[in-house]
Amino acid sequence: MNRRTFVQRTLRTAGALLLPDLLLTACNGNNLCEVENWQGKAVVIGAGAAGMYAAQLLHKAGADVTVLEASGAYGGRIRPLNGFSDFIIELGAEEVHGNKTQWYKMVQNAGSEFTSTNTTDLLALGSQLLTEDEAANDPDVITAFNFVDSLGNYTGPDKSIAQHIAELGIPTRVHHLLNALIGNEFGSDNTRLGAKSIANAENLWTAGNDSYALKNDTLLSVLEYHCANILGKIILNQPVQSVTYTHNSVTVTTASGNVYTADKAIITIPLAVLKTGAVAFSPALPDAKTQAFEGIGMDAGMKIILRFNNRFWPEDTGSIYGNGFIPEFWSTGYGRSAQNNLLTAFICGPNAEYLSSLGDNAIQTALAELDALFGQGAASGAFDAGFIMDWFKQPYIRGAYSYPSPNSDVHRQALAQPVANTLFFAGEATHAQGHQGTVHGAIETAQRAVNELLCSLKE
Numbered sequence: 001m002n003r004r005t006f007v008q009r010t011l012r013t014a015g016a017l018l019l020p021d022l023l024l025t026a027c028n029g030n031n032l033c034e035v036e037n038w039q040g041k042a043v044v045i046g047a048g049a050a051g052m053y054a055a056q057l058l059h060k061a062g063a064d065v066t067v068l069e070a071s072g073a074y075g076g077r078i079r080p081l082n083g084f085s086d087f088i089i090e091l092g093a094e095e096v097h098g099n100k101t102q103w104y105k106m107v108q109n110a111g112s113e114f115t116s117t118n119t120t121d122l123l124a125l126g127s128q129l130l131t132e133d134e135a136a137n138d139p140d141v142i143t144a145f146n147f148v149d150s151l152g153n154y155t156g157p158d159k160s161i162a163q164h165i166a167e168l169g170i171p172t173r174v175h176h177l178l179n180a181l182i183g184n185e186f187g188s189d190n191t192r193l194g195a196k197s198i199a200n201a202e203n204l205w206t207a208g209n210d211s212y213a214l215k216n217d218t219l220l221s222v223l224e225y226h227c228a229n230i231l232g233k234i235i236l237n238q239p240v241q242s243v244t245y246t247h248n249s250v251t252v253t254t255a256s257g258n259v260y261t262a263d264k265a266i267i268t269i270p271l272a273v274l275k276t277g278a279v280a281f282s283p284a285l286p287d288a289k290t291q292a293f294e295g296i297g298m299d300a301g302m303k304i305i306l307r308f309n310n311r312f313w314p315e316d317t318g319s320i321y322g323n324g325f326i327p328e329f330w331s332t333g334y335g336r337s338a339q340n341n342l343l344t345a346f347i348c349g350p351n352a353e354y355l356s357s358l359g360d361n362a363i364q365t366a367l368a369e370l371d372a373l374f375g376q377g378a379a380s381g382a383f384d385a386g387f388i389m390d391w392f393k394q395p396y397i398r399g400a401y402s403y404p405s406p407n408s409d410v411h412r413q414a415l416a417q418p419v420a421n422t423l424f425f426a427g428e429a430t431h432a433q434g435h436q437g438t439v440h441g442a443i444e445t446a447q448r449a450v451n452e453l454l455c456s457l458k459e
Contacts, residue, residue: 048076301400
């Protein structure tokens with residue numbers, strides 16, 4: 001019941017539908033608003049998946065593109081870790097969700113190979129650690145799965161998922177499982193997710209029902225392959241301080257005092273950074289836009305990579321759902337590593353905020369929780385090394401990814417709206433059609449923003 005299986009359990013059966021042509025375009029410029037060789041200047045703020053993809057599309061359309069990245073590396077929340085194991089570990093986005101997206105096609109076209117997905121998951125229930133087959137006949141687990149399956153059917157007010165669970169009287173012994181499968185999965189926890197917003201996202205999902213992990217390549221290498229033309233146009237270590245704009249003119253000033261002028265700008269700054277007000281807009285953005293910053297949730301998120309001298313979990317393990325601060329561990333190296341001796345702890349929301357406050361001691365918490373699941377000393381005695389990727393502490397990202405907070409749908413639409421035919425907004429948080437929180441969603445918003453920009457040239 002890892003992310004892959006969770007997606008299969010939900011009502012994302014709309015994945016059989018085809019996306020509109022606009023969203024089926026790779027970095028080749030096809031199906032964009034028809035503009036013959038635009039010679040204008042564009043600045044893209046942020047070099048994550050959305051920013052890189054948007055820049056490549058603009059380059060293909062003939063534009064003079066500059067990409068400003070606040071940090072010292074491009075890729076955003078796609079970041080590989082080399083040298084920690086016998087394969088490259090994904091510290092951010094890790095799976096390709098669905099096979100009906102342009103991102104999936106891009107991965108295939110880059111020649112990347114997917115790993116095997118034939119795994120068995122483990123669930124903590126009380127003092128027992130059960131396989132998914134052993135737990136399948138437990139009446140409370142059945143109730144939990146039925147609740148997950150019914151997410152897309154909810155039509156009531158946008159109360160929290162936790163409140164909805166409590167009102168239905170679902171036994172508390174499976175609340176941790178529901179938090180792993182829903183709250184943590186969507187980037188927070190069940191106290192912060194909206195039941196109606198989740199239902200809307202589920203019913204809008206068109207990506208497909210399976211998820212895939214790359215065997216040898218990285219997600220960053222896929223971006224580099226498809227957006228090679230603009231890699232030299234990315235300027236690193238340029239956090240933007242101000243954006244001044246009029247109709248068809250924009251001036252961007254960075255913390256180092258560099259000034260960039262352009263005709264149009266695409267803004268892909270992560271939502272949590274926009275919330276801080278670190279970037280000043282002049283004139284001020286419309287109220288609906290700034291209200292959208294606050295109306296969409298984006299919480300802390302982290303991964304703790306644990307390397308062991310020997311594997312103490314079954315070889316075919318996929319995910320391990322605990323009942324402590326860490327909702328889910330998964331076997332990071334399955335299908336990719338000859339040693340298969342790594343576990344990744346994945347934590348979002350309030351639990352991630354707490355573990356972030358512990359610093360390196362979060363590793364000890366993870367080991368203690370694994371010891372409680374597998375037996376005293378099983379993890380701590382086999383532990384070799386750990387690596388923490390705390391996205392909450394990354395100053396130019398500040399969290400995991402946006403999530404369906406109560407009544408957030410209207411705010412996503414407002415967040416995506418262009419301003420003065422000059423500023424265009426992309427990034428996963430601007431996706432208003434159910435694909436928020438995903439790389440393919442970021443890619444689709446880049447497509448949409450570039451199309452809006454090119455169409456604005458005709459107005």
